Amino acid sequence: MKSKHIIVTGTSRGIGYELVQLFAAQGHRVLALSRNHQPISKLQLQNVTTFSFDLSDPESYSEVDAFIRKEWKQQVDVLINNAGALLNKPFKETTYQEFQQVYQTNVFGVSEMIRTILPFTNKESHVVSISSMGGVQGSMKFPGLSAYSSSKGAVITLTELLAEEYKETGPRFNVLALGAVQTEMLEEAFPGYQAPITALDMAKYIFDFSLNGQKYYNGKLLQVSNSTP
Template sequence: MKNIIITGTSRGIGYELALLFADAGHNVLALSRNMPKTLLDNEKITCLALDLAEPESLAQVNDFLKTSWKHVDALLHNAGALLHKPFSAITAKEFEYIYKVNVFGVAALNRVVLPFMKSGSHVITISSIGGVKGTVKFPGLSAYSSSKGAVITLSELLAEEYKEQGIAFNVLALGAVNTEMLQEAFPGYVAPLSAREMAEYIYEFTLTGNKYYNGKVLEVSSTTP
């Protein structure tokens, strides 16, 4: 059984992923600002309620890994913030917050977790197809999509830096998934895939994808977006 860290587990894809891994017998460290009771009550899931945009929160993760798990098999960067707003109306504070969650938080958590990873470990970053060069771009997503492009490049670079250690880094650039976050940003839009369906794909990729890919960006979308 593996030790899996998942961020953004309060709802949507992250919540479904935590349950999938726990139901399969894996140990899960769930990181999110809010924790559903179903995760708190699950004996295979350890919940840490924290905000990854705040540096002091990462000390809790480090302390847990040092005193409990000692090693990590997979890290799933699923947490994300989405802002749908014209560029001219986005404040500097709003733009910065999107990057704090979607980029700086990913980099900071990597720094904490990587010392606990060994050859065969897998780091997966959930990005967006809107962050992939050459794909269709949509107005109102300047902060979100550009931040998702940034973590793609970060993952590609880390794959090079850690390849001698046997730690794989891959990105799944998702299309539209019918999550609460999507509904909040685009009320009334119905995506073709549910959070559970996408979680099932990510679950399998987390466990086996590093056998076939490293430093790769896989577009996971049946539509555009």
């Protein structure tokens, strides 16, 4: 397989951390973005670049733009919007700032990341955004996740809209609504809960889908869950 240029956000732990290693093992060039870049840096993976990246900081996107222009000859093949913020708190106790922070990462960060890489994509490029089953209309909802699940619903609609807007030129846009995955973020939100899928298992699925899914799908929501609430 030809080496591709791949950007992954939220790579300090969980699914993103595993994804970077999978791509690196197959010889792809990866830009791993997270506020804490140390976990990936310590791996010293070949063809992997990482630096501190804050989805709420406009300067961070300028750094990504400069990197693509200088190091990747203005080409991005895959963007995986994996970074996410999860808040488990009763709605009436959730502050304006907390709601805003969740949307800053889960919605505004996704849209700005896409806007940043658009000039460097083509019809074969693939943008994969990670949503949640909680953001799917008609799925089971859980108290305390008003900010998180509604933000993930917004990402689903954004994906559908962008796929239509860029259907002639590319890139392709798809969104994966994940069920429960055993990650540090899940443990923080739901202490003691044991999910049936590991971060590595889910990363393997996303790895394959990000490289090949654009051949079959555009503007689609795929529910990646082994249960049907």
